[in-house]
Amino acid sequence: MLKEFFQSNRKAILLGVVGIVLGAVGGLFYWKYMGDYASAESLIISSPYRTSMYGAVIGGLFLSFWEPRRSSQQ
Template identity: 45%
Template sequence: MTIIGIGAGALAGYLYWYMVGCDSGTCAITSKPFNSTLYGAVMGGLLLSSTSKRKDEC
C-alpha cells in the first residue's frame, strides 16, 4: 500500500504544482515541480503506510 501512496502523492504533488503552483518563486514547496512532487510522494507514502495493517496484526 505504501508504494501506491507514494505514486498517488507524487502525481497529486505534480498536479498541484502544474495547476496552482507559485509564480513568484518564493514558495518553498510549490515553486519547483521537483519539490512539490517529492513532498506529495512523502505525504502519500506516510498516509497510506499509517493506515495499512501489518500481516502479523491480523
C-alpha cells in the same frame, strides 16, 4: 529472513508504494494547477520536483498508516 518479511507484508508494502506514486502525481498536479510557479516565493511550490517529492512523502505516510486486513485462518 528478508524474503519472508516481504512475503508476509506484501500488501502493506504495496500500499506504501501506491501512496508514494499517488502523492507524487498529486504534488505535480498541485504545482501545475494551483501552485504559484511564476514567482519563487515559496520553496515548496516553486519547483515541480519539490512538490512531487513533498507529495510522495505525504502520500506514502498517509497510506502507510492503514494496515491491510489479515485473514483469521488458524
